[in-house]
Amino acid sequence: MSSLIKRSPARFAAIGLLTLAASAGCAMGSKAAATEPTPTTEPTPTATAEPSPVPDAAPPAPITTKTPPKQAVPSWPTPEDCISYNSANVTVTYEAGIYSVNDGSKVVMRLHGGPGENVGEQGLALAKRFRKHCFIGRNNTRTEERNSYIFDYWRDPSGNNPAIPDEEDACSNYDRTDLTVDDMGGGYGWRVRENDHVLHVFDDETDARNGKLVLAKYKLICFIGNEADDGDQDVVSYMR
Numbered sequence: 001m002s003s004l005i006k007r008s009p010a011r012f013a014a015i016g017l018l019t020l021a022a023s024a025g026c027a028m029g030s031k032a033a034a035t036e037p038t039p040t041t042e043p044t045p046t047a048t049a050e051p052s053p054v055p056d057a058a059p060p061a062p063i064t065t066k067t068p069p070k071q072a073v074p075s076w077p078t079p080e081d082c083i084s085y086n087s088a089n090v091t092v093t094y095e096a097g098i099y100s101v102n103d104g105s106k107v108v109m110r111l112h113g114g115p116g117e118n119v120g121e122q123g124l125a126l127a128k129r130f131r132k133h134c135f136i137g138r139n140n141t142r143t144e145e146r147n148s149y150i151f152d153y154w155r156d157p158s159g160n161n162p163a164i165p166d167e168e169d170a171c172s173n174y175d176r177t178d179l180t181v182d183d184m185g186g187g188y189g190w191r192v193r194e195n196d197h198v199l200h201v202f203d204d205e206t207d208a209r210n211g212k213l214v215l216a217k218y219k220l221i222c223f224i225g226n227e228a229d230d231g232d233q234d235v236v237s238y239m240r
Contacts, residue, residue, distance in 0.1 A: 076155070077210035082134040083108060085127070087158040092124040101127045108133055109152075111225035112234050118165040122224040125164045126238055131156040136210050140203035142189075149189060149203045152237045153214045164224070171222035171240065174199060179215060181208045200237065215239065 085103035092101050099111040099120035108127050113119030127133070136151040164170070174194040183190050183205070190208035191201045192215055199221050202208040215221065218239035225235040 074213070077134075077136060077213060080134055081136070081138055082132045082155065084132050084156075087128050087131050087160065090124060090127045092120040094120055099123055109236050111236060113226050119225055122164050122166070122170070123236065125162040126154070126224065126236075128160050128162050129158060130154040131158050136214070137203045137207045140207075142203060147234050149201055149207070151200050151202065151207070151211050151214075154238050164222075167222065170224055171220045172197070173220050174215075176216045176219055179212050181205070181212050 083106065085106055085108050089103050090101055090108060092099055094100075094115070097112055097114065099113055101108045101111070101120075101123045109123055111119045111123045132155040134153050134155055136153070137149045140146060140149045142149055174197055178194050179199075180193050180195075181190060182193070184201070189201050189203050190205050192199050192208055192212045199215055200211055202211055220240040222238050222240065223235045224238075227234045
């Protein structure tokens with residue numbers, strides 16, 4: 001038997017051992033491979049959408065209160081009590097102590113005076129200066145000195161300005177910025193005064209305040225005519 005054959009069993013044994021060892025290694029590798037845990041995939045965190053910011057609520061609209069418009073202060077007493085007439089057509093007549101200034105059959109004013117006095121001329125000149133003779137308190141119901149509580153004023157200048165005889169004696173000046181309205185008490189009515197200078201007396205507060213409204217437009221108050229005892233119109237006032 002050749003030496004190759006003689007050596008074959010030992011070589012085969014060695015080869016067999018190597019084969020077994022290789023098989024065992026493969027088996028162990030397979031086992032190891034089989035027992036390794038399968039890696040798990042962690043879920044990707046889902047981004048949570050942040051809520052959209054809620055816009056601030058609009059502030060409540062402010063409550064507005066409408067202020068009623070101020071009523072304009074009337075420049076003259078209202079309602080007015082006036083006699084309109086044609087200043088170019090006035091005449092004066094005298095009878096029984098009364099001078100009557102008329103526009104045709106319309107009586108513009110009546111003045112008490114004696115024969116030959118210039119009261120009629122004064123009244124006629126005054127009437128020619130205007131076209132409207134107005135009154136405050138003409139409807140008062142007083143039983144005593146009723147005419148003392150009637151205040152005369154004149155409107156609508158005619159453009160004609162005849163001289164009034166003895167006018168300087170008929171008028172007195174006053175400060176129109178210092179007028180006071182007050183109650184005289186005791187049922188005697190109201191008055192408009194400048195300090196101690198009583199310009200006129202009135203039946204009630206409304207008449208007095210209307211009188212002040214007129215007086216505040218002028219600087220002089222004048223009176224023509226004479227006092228009478230029969231309750232008729234006696235003294236007529238006008239302002240300048």
